[in-house]
């Protein structure tokens with residue numbers, strides 16, 4: 160005995176899960192755990208799961224099956240399922256997978272330390288409550304270890320929008336914003352530990368109301384932190400892009416010229432059926448106003464093809480919207496019926512049809528992404544250097560527009576330097592330090 164217990168966390172899904180995994184690890188480290196990147200070495204394994212699209216639960220059971228031999232070889236090994244599948248199917252996981260010791264929903268992570276005592280007594284624990292208290296206030300101080308130059312910081316959780324296709328309002332609960340002073344303290348602490356870029360996270364981050372000035376007010380205060388060089392935020396809903404936030408894109412130098420603003424469809428009929436509460440035209444006018452504030456901003460989005468009731472004409476409307484916007488980055492998905500959501504009960508679009516639409520959409524989006532990347536050649540952009548590049552003598556980082564960039568030369572990790580872009584490669588840009 161005497162050896163510290165080892166913790167392995169496997170993270171699926173969105174950036175909020177990445178942030179949650181960090182916070183869970185830190186909270187268990189304060190209980191005497193150390194982290195490991197090998198499942199076969201661990202005393203506790205947590206699967207931090209995502210429920211957004213199809214086969215989410217199946218993937219979890221499959222992964223559990225793969226872990227079974229480890230559990231057989233080491234009966235003291237504790238296996239936990241956390242995240243959105245835990246929230247959606249917690250009780251079922253407990254019944255279907257007796258090898259699972261722990262199921263915890265996303266709003267109960269602060270109770271983990273107490274749960275480890277129960278686990279040590281050989282009990283199984285299920286906690287999928289939505290407690291009154293804010294989990295982040297109860298997670299304890301973050302440790303002081305040095306950090307990579309970029310970090311996520313969750314400022315808002317949950318969603319009250321109830322888009323007809325989406326599980327998030329059910330798995331993450333209703334919208335909650337963390338108070339600005341807590342966020343600012345955490346940001347200062349991250350900067351002291353070497354962080355230079357912070358991505359503010361929330362399922363509806365631009366609905367943030369923990370600051371009297373909303374998200375724009377929070378960004379304004381964050382920008383005053385010396386040593387913090389860049390700020391971005393994700394994910395936003397078009398209806399919550401207020402005037403102050405749009406203006407911030409023109410006024411705040413530290414706010415990156417990058418905005419992920421999903422629209423899902425370009426057809427008003429489909430947008431209505433999705434319960435998005437805005438039209439395609441509203442979205443296009445919004446993009447115009449954002450571009451007026453910050454002309455070089457790179458717009459990113461999400462689309463769903465084959466939503467119930469989508470006809471060929473609706474899909475053509477989506478292609479037309481994509482052509483009007485010119486995306487610099489985009490994610491697109493085939494609609495996947497999620498149990499418990501309204502759209503899952505409706506007549507479904509034929510799989511081959513929605514797959515074909517997805518491919519057509521993706522080829523247009525890929526073209527646009529390539530154009531946006533190629534257009535950087537000849538420009539000078541700020542690059543935050545993160546790690547050595549693939550070739551010897553190279554350093555790599557991300558540009559203000561979030562393109563991967565590499566240069567020849569030595570730049571310390573965490574420094575931001577101007578780089579003149581000289582070539583556009585498959586997935587990255589090459590440049591020279593200026």
Ligand code: SAH
Nearest residue numbers: 324325362394421461462463492493494495
């Ligand atoms: N809160 C964010 C995104 C949440 S989920 C927003 O409002 O935009 C991330 C993306 O997954 C969504 O933008 C959507 O494009 C996709 N998505 C969500 N549910 C889906 C489903 N049932 N089928 C296919 N794609 C889905």
Ligand code: SF4
Nearest residue numbers: 318320321322325327
């Ligand atoms: Fe899901 Fe819509 Fe909420 Fe985004 S806004 S998390 S897509 S319900």
Ligand code: F3S
Nearest residue numbers: 172173209210211243
């Ligand atoms: Fe997935 Fe939950 Fe994030 S469903 S996308 S992990 S909020």
